[in-house]
Amino acid sequence: MMERILKGKIREAIKVLYNSDVNNDLIQIQVTRKDFKGDFTLVVFPLLRFSKNTPEKTGETIGNHLVSTFPAISGFNVIKGFLNLEISGKWWTGFFSEMASQSDLLAKCRVPDPEVILVEYSSPNTNKPLHLGHIRNNLLGFSLYRILSACGHKVIKTNIVNDRGIHICKSMLAWQKYGNGETPESSGMKGDHLVGKYYVIFEKEYKQQIEALVNKGMQEEEARNSAPLMKEARDMLVKWEAGEKEVMELWRMMNSWVYAGFDETYRTLGVDFDKIYYESDTYKIGREIVLKALDIKILYTHDDSSIWVDLSGEGLDQKLLLRNDGTAVYMTQDLGTAVLRQEEYGFSRCLYVVGNEQNYHFQVLKAVLRRMGYRWSNGLFHFSYGMVELPEGKMKSREGTVVDADDLIVEMKETAREVSLELGKLSEYSGVEKEEIFRKIGLGALKYFILKVDPKKNMTFNPAESIDFNGNTGPFIQYTYARIKSVFRKAEQTGIEYDPGLLGKARAGEKEIAMIKLLRRFTQTVDEAASIYSPALLANYCYDLAKEYNQFYHDFSILGESDPATRNLRMALSKVTSEVLSKGMWLLGIEMPERM
């Protein structure tokens, strides 16, 4: 790594010039900004205390010393307090030959001490289909999995399905009353959508009952509780918890419909899981640990015998962990899931990909586990991401403003088809091939749009405008890739061969060196994306690289270049760029079409 070498040389230089030992933190090396001459920049301000001189003089002195002692540095200039070091073209081409010959681009990213890391993502409710918010969740979770795996960690993708509770009973009850035995087969509906339909029917009927009661003079609060449908739903939950046969069978049947539907969505989205947990299993474990903790006086009971934890010492509140009837709440099952996972995998880190609306929940979860003495709770990390909002505000299922995941994916593919057919570049390909290309482009646009944004920020999705295929978009990067592939097809046709052996002989021009510099940043970007959990970093890197390559492609002929060494260099640059783009996008879960 050039930065590290430079740091060492500069340390030596300061030792010799000023007879001082410098802390590494004070040697700040950065990539030289565009518009300035040079490759790496040393910020000299922090070193003035050693030189006891002006920034200009200090830069000058260090620059001169470096040029005379380190051959890779071919020159320098000092502007204000910035020492811009110029690295010789030979060093760059040398670096690039090495990179071009490497079979595994990510080899440098492997950490010396791999960890076992669990990533929990998706976490759907089984009473309604997935929506745009879940898409962000799934894409982030899956991409984190790929990025952390690329760094050599053993990463386990898990999903926790919220498959129990009153909300599930609502769909079940509505289906029982109004469904007339409708099934996914009989209706032709996707299972999760069918179940979601009955959830909506329940809410509609329930609302009518409340209104009727209020009109008879009842208070709204009371009406809400005494509406017949709600009573029936509660009865059903009691029966479910008691394991009553009929209810369990209905529950299993409708759940199986939902899971089949989810599986389809996951498949089209290109995400999967190594291990799926069900809340209906883990809440029992949660109950046990809560009772155990009560025995050793970590928790306390209220007058009504419900069980609580007092976290006011940690700046949090009291929190209920088990109801007075012994039934579990959300926190109970998450405690159980965490403990179960630790037993099964012995993870050192567990990432919860869950929206920022649950920040408080995860603070409490961690605090309770710590209180209970689980050391590994330190490794729990809430990967808190922002909401996806519509231009008119938050998505609300009650107001029907939810963007359905399946619909959106279909629309994306359709738009890709329209754009593509209009451009008319694919006429020679078969229907199947074309469909595959449309799919990759449509999904690529959607995925990139979501992943390029800093995860912790809320983002806006405008159905009419957000999905573009020009500019800073997935298809832009895919297009760059497809063009490179096209160059190599052309090379094959015309019999131009790429000869890596000639790389050493090429002299790189300014633009070629710019490309090399950018390519060099790939592994650093992967490392950083892993350490700060940010796929967005990688997405933006891929864009920068594609942008740079497009300029290069526009300004220079690759195959048309007559000098064999230069042509080879340009071909190598194209090849490595395509590999980096493809690998980078792969880390985001985005596929690349060979042509478009």
Add this chain to the structure above:
RNA sequence: GGUCCUAUAGUUCAAUGGAUAGAACGGAGGUUUCCUAAACCUUAAAUCCAGGUUCGAUUCCUGGUGGGACUACCA
């Protein structure tokens, strides 16, 4: 009330405490006998306010203001 997140061109997004705050879309204008114009080039346009720390602040700290979330015996 308390806690957390957030505020950058008209819009959607960038910027390890560093130089002249980058892109894209949209606006205005231009490039195609040449490896894919889903591209490339030119151009106008922005750091919420007030303090503080620093040689240097969009970035860190404090206080405001605006937006969002949480503060459920829902999940």
